[in-house]
Amino acid sequence: MRFNLLLAAVIAFVVLAAGSVILPDWAMFLFAMALAKGLVCLGIVGMMRGGVVSFGQGLYYCLGAYTATLVANNLGVSDIFLLTLLSSAVCLLVGMAFGPLLSSYRGIFFAMLSLALSMVLYGSLSKMSFIGGTDGLNIAAPTFLGWAPEGRPLQMALYIYVVAIVVIAGVLMRIYFDSERGLLTLATRDNELRVEYLGASVRNVMTYNYVFGAVLGGIGGTIAALALGHVDPEFAFWTTSGEFVFVAILAGSLSVPSVFVAAIILELVRSFSNLYFPNTWQLALGIFLLAVIVVLPKGLGSLVSRRKGSPA
Amino acid sequence: MNKAVLEVRDLQKTFGAVTAAQDISVTVPEGAVYSLIGSNGAGKTTFVNMVTGYIKPDSGLINFGNRNIAGMAPRQITRLGIHRSFQIAQLCAELTVEENMLVADAIHGHPGPSFLRRAHNAEARERALATLERFHIAEHRDRLVPELSGGVKKLLDIAMAMAGETQIMMLDEPTSGVAADEKFPIMDLVMDALRSAGVTVIFVEHDMDIVTRYSERVLAFYDGRIIADDAPGEVLSDPEVQRYVTGAPA
Amino acid sequence: MDLAATILVDGLIYAGWLFIVSVGLTLVFGVLNILNIAHGSLYAIGAYASASMVGAYFALGGEAFPYGSYVAMILAALLVALVLGPLLERGLLRFFYGRDEVLNVLVTYAVFLILEDVMKLIWGVNPYFVYEPYTLLGDVEIGPLFYVGYDFAVIAAAIVVGLAVWLTLNKTRVGKVVLAVIHDSEMSQTMGVNVQRIYLGAFMAGTFLAALGGALTAPMISVTPGLGVNVIIVAFAVVIIGGLGSVPGAAIGALMVGISRAASVHLMPEAELFIIYFVMAIVLLFRPEGLFAKTQARKI
Numbered sequence: 079m080r081f082n083l084l085l086a087a088v089i090a091f092v093v094l095a096a097g098s099v100i101l102p103d104w105a106m107f108l109f110a111m112a113l114a115k116g117l118v119c120l121g122i123v124g125m126m127r128g129g130v131v132s133f134g135q136g137l138y139y140c141l142g143a144y145t146a147t148l149v150a151n152n153l154g155v156s157d158i159f160l161l162t163l164l165s166s167a168v169c170l171l172v173g174m175a176f177g178p179l180l181s182s183y184r185g186i187f188f189a190m191l192s193l194a195l196s197m198v199l200y201g202s203l204s205k206m207s208f209i210g211g212t213d214g215l216n217i218a219a220p221t222f223l224g225w226a227p228e229g230r231p232l233q234m235a236l237y238i239y240v241v242a243i244v245v246i247a248g249v250l251m252r253i254y255f256d257s258e259r260g261l262l263t264l265a266t267r268d269n270e271l272r273v274e275y276l277g278a279s280v281r282n283v284m285t286y287n288y289v290f291g292a293v294l295g296g297i298g299g300t301i302a303a304l305a306l307g308h309v310d311p312e313f314a315f316w317t318t319s320g321e322f323v324f325v326a327i328l329a330g331s332l333s334v335p336s337v338f339v340a341a342i343i344l345e346l347v348r349s350f351s352n353l354y355f356p357n358t359w360q361l362a363l364g365i366f367l368l369a370v371i372v373v374l375p376k377g378l379g380s381l382v383s384r385r386k387g388s389p390a
Numbered sequence: 391m392n393k394a395v396l397e398v399r400d401l402q403k404t405f406g407a408v409t410a411a412q413d414i415s416v417t418v419p420e421g422a423v424y425s426l427i428g429s430n431g432a433g434k435t436t437f438v439n440m441v442t443g444y445i446k447p448d449s450g451l452i453n454f455g456n457r458n459i460a461g462m463a464p465r466q467i468t469r470l471g472i473h474r475s476f477q478i479a480q481l482c483a484e485l486t487v488e489e490n491m492l493v494a495d496a497i498h499g500h501p502g503p504s505f506l507r508r509a510h511n512a513e514a515r516e517r518a519l520a521t522l523e524r525f526h527i528a529e530h531r532d533r534l535v536p537e538l539s540g541g542v543k544k545l546l547d548i549a550m551a552m553a554g555e556t557q558i559m560m561l562d563e564p565t566s567g568v569a570a571d572e573k574f575p576i577m578d579l580v581m582d583a584l585r586s587a588g589v590t591v592i593f594v595e596h597d598m599d600i601v602t603r604y605s606e607r608v609l610a611f612y613d614g615r616i617i618a619d620d621a622p623g624e625v626l627s628d629p630e631v632q633r634y635v636t637g638a639p640a
Numbered sequence: 641m642d643l644a645a646t647i648l649v650d651g652l653i654y655a656g657w658l659f660i661v662s663v664g665l666t667l668v669f670g671v672l673n674i675l676n677i678a679h680g681s682l683y684a685i686g687a688y689a690s691a692s693m694v695g696a697y698f699a700l701g702g703e704a705f706p707y708g709s710y711v712a713m714i715l716a717a718l719l720v721a722l723v724l725g726p727l728l729e730r731g732l733l734r735f736f737y738g739r740d741e742v743l744n745v746l747v748t749y750a751v752f753l754i755l756e757d758v759m760k761l762i763w764g765v766n767p768y769f770v771y772e773p774y775t776l777l778g779d780v781e782i783g784p785l786f787y788v789g790y791d792f793a794v795i796a797a798a799i800v801v802g803l804a805v806w807l808t809l810n811k812t813r814v815g816k817v818v819l820a821v822i823h824d825s826e827m828s829q830t831m832g833v834n835v836q837r838i839y840l841g842a843f844m845a846g847t848f849l850a851a852l853g854g855a856l857t858a859p860m861i862s863v864t865p866g867l868g869v870n871v872i873i874v875a876f877a878v879v880i881i882g883g884l885g886s887v888p889g890a891a892i893g894a895l896m897v898g899i900s901r902a903a904s905v906h907l908m909p910e911a912e913l914f915i916i917y918f919v920m921a922i923v924l925l926f927r928p929e930g931l932f933a934k935t936q937a938r939k940i
Binding site for chain 1: 675732740741742743745746747749750751752753754756757758760761765869873876877880884909910911912913914917918920921924925928929
Binding site for chain 2: 262264268
């Protein structure tokens, strides 16, 4: 069952993991960051399938990053698996608290309320000087089940860890998107009235998608924090969330791999623009975004997946 | 007469100054086919909307299966066994006909829609196909909703509503938006499917030929009240009904 | 008692500023159905243009009549509206009318990103200071408290803007047509309204109000890159609280946010940013579409 998916996952893992050997340090760091952010964007794509777009996914990205950092600095936990688990648990709980509230909002109201929540976190963290205020905090390098690599091996280990998480998360989300619940999400975007009159709870559908997005956001934030060695309130700032939405729109909701491809494209464009056009990077991004909206309204995924009848 | 499956007592509903329902009381026996007639704004759709939970009545009882369902949410009422179709077919426009059916099937599967099981699994597709065949729309299964004719949309809407355990089916104008020569074939198809499943049917209809042909009993609405509740022949020859509803002697 | 008075006065000053920057946003949403993130950039451009114009005014010998710098500020805002209004509305936004609301937010987000860098290209990254207009009006003494007169001028400007918008919408023929378009643009079109012109006019008015907000603020701050980023987020909160598309809503929203922020600054400074969204969340909890939004039931 689902042999193709498994095969694709193995191939994706092998190809991406090979990067740990081939890629120079700067590129491996860039890919690790892109994949970590891609996880956050995958959560947004999950919500987009239900017809809502969160403009505040920085909330969970930041929450995950700070949870990992505070746990590492104050409880002396350095194991990457444990840190990921703890921060996704925190994001799960927060997502379960806000999910039912947000799930009755649509369109602009959903977008703006989620944005408001992330800005509350941004504002609060900026004012909390005991955890670094606007300067943020540093986080030490992680250990891997007792192994504490340094230098290039550390980077490689972290990179392979991200790749593994991305492949697992990608497979799980693909299974979810193709599942009965996944179809129910698409039906909800189309016609909520029909879904309710078939006996299903629209609110419940929306809440699940929100909570999955929260957990993915938390994991992405944790990995980004560990890769950067630093967190600050900007993780929750609205322009950070805006970039996540940008990637989700660029990717479209048809294909899971395209989310990570889009995230990598964004990081590449960003680092090259920073290098060559430091003052016009946002200009390039804006034009790029407009072009995507006009030329590829269904995202990158529509280039490889023609959804007609049976989805891939 | 079979035992009552639906008992409505003294339903009231006002929207501002407009009385949409006044002292509505009806008893529908199991397996019966009722039709609701009346001019626009007479209160037929309000009645359907109250029984199926879209509108909450101001007061009154709606007894179904030994409990009062008045004010419950649509999905709770659906779960209990009262299903409905819509005046304008409510379909998922970005999904194919088959996928629309699969959505209905997934919701009513046991123990409810799964996070893991493929929506397009073989058994579900088989069940969906069987239902589509019963409504003679299987040939359209791979088409998207916007490509369908009015009649096919109506049939799909009703086919989706049939998923799960249907005890009462409420059809809101099943032949509106359907080409004139398709009306009788479609009603034949729908009524056959519903009768063979032993479902109690309540339908809203403007076409008196369809009312006479398919219903056993007619409720005539006027100004939020029921002004006649009897066999079709009796109701259609009632002078009050002729004056307020049909407009001319039947 | 003094504290309450301080909070009230500070709150009113902040509310005046908030109203000016929010009313254009709500007007544009009401007419075009586009929630314009680039409104923040237009605000910032207004501030830069104002700083440049005032600077030029004094460089050209404006010292003789310093009050003329106020005219320069308003002219700066007008100039921004006349140039960028048609450019953005005719050149871009009109292709997205009737599309998904959230998609349109993204379109304006792209415009926001582009304008952020365009500003850096035009005005560079170094701050601009034009304090002259700020000190011209002297100080005002209220009991034991001193305020800069200019702050009260901002309140006065907000009242003038509010009255002007309200009178235009409700007492003029054009305004009534605009209200009709806000209510139902399709219907208005079939009734013979030139919707295109109304859209352009409304967007230019919105641009002018955004730029005016920035122009009036320029003397109070140092004008630096990134000015628009925070403004737009606060303005969003105000219009969402008041109900998207409602001018009285923007006024009430600005008052609520202004006074709660002032209260927070004096009583609980840590919560300054938090409080704005807290107010918004509470309002949306009880009124899911904001205070003055028109709600419509769906017929099935």
